[in-house]
Structures are given as C-alpha cells and as structure tokens.
Amino acid sequence: MKLEHRVYEKLLKVPKGKVTTYSELAKAVGIKNGQRSIGQMMKKNPFPVIVPCHRVILSTGKIGGYAWGEKVKTNMLSKEGITIKKGKILDKDRIFRF
DNA sequence: CCAAGGGCCGTCT
C-alpha cells in the first residue's frame, strides 16, 4: 500500500510534456528491479484519472501498454507534446528523471 | 501462507 502510493506521488511530480520509465520510477521508490510491479500497480491503480499513468514508458523508448489501450496512451502523449513514431518515442531527452 | 500474473528489462543470438 505504501509503495504504490509512493509511486503515484512520484508520477504526479512528472511535469506535462515529459515522461518517465518504469525502471526509473521503480528506482525512485526504492525497488531496483520492480518494473513489473509498477506496471501491475498502474493497471490496478485506484486513481486512473488523477494519476498520469500514460506518462510512463518503457526504458527502451517504446510506449508500452496501457489499461485503456495503447493508442489512447499514445494519443495523450502526443497531445502533451511528445513525439511518437511507430509506438516509440523519438526524443529520449523528454524522459524526466528524479 | 502459497501460487500466479503483469502496462517490464537486460542480455544473447
């Protein structure tokens, strides 16, 4: 319970127009290889609206999955100024680090 | 308490 809340908080600190990776997020909350856990939390997250889950991408630069559909995620991101091509983000500098 | 899943990652062919 604590962890997941921590994750959401971190996520909320990600500014619009930027994204973060599951790995970085995991590290930020203290778990080194808990990327999968993050995904699981996001999917089951109780606050899908107030939490910008769509700003989380794979460390490889791919968009990754999304509970409501990956296209929706992609759409939102591009709307926030992120350039996406073939399901991948082009500017990795847009990745926000804690 | 045990078992299984998941929006993943790094490494090797």
Next chain:
DNA sequence: GAGACGGCCCTTG
C-alpha cells in the same frame, strides 16, 4: 535491428 529467454519485485485471489 529484431526475436527469444530468464529473472526480479509487488499485488491480489
């Protein structure tokens, strides 16, 4: 650059 494996951590049933 693309596909295949194995592994790690949390949450939920």
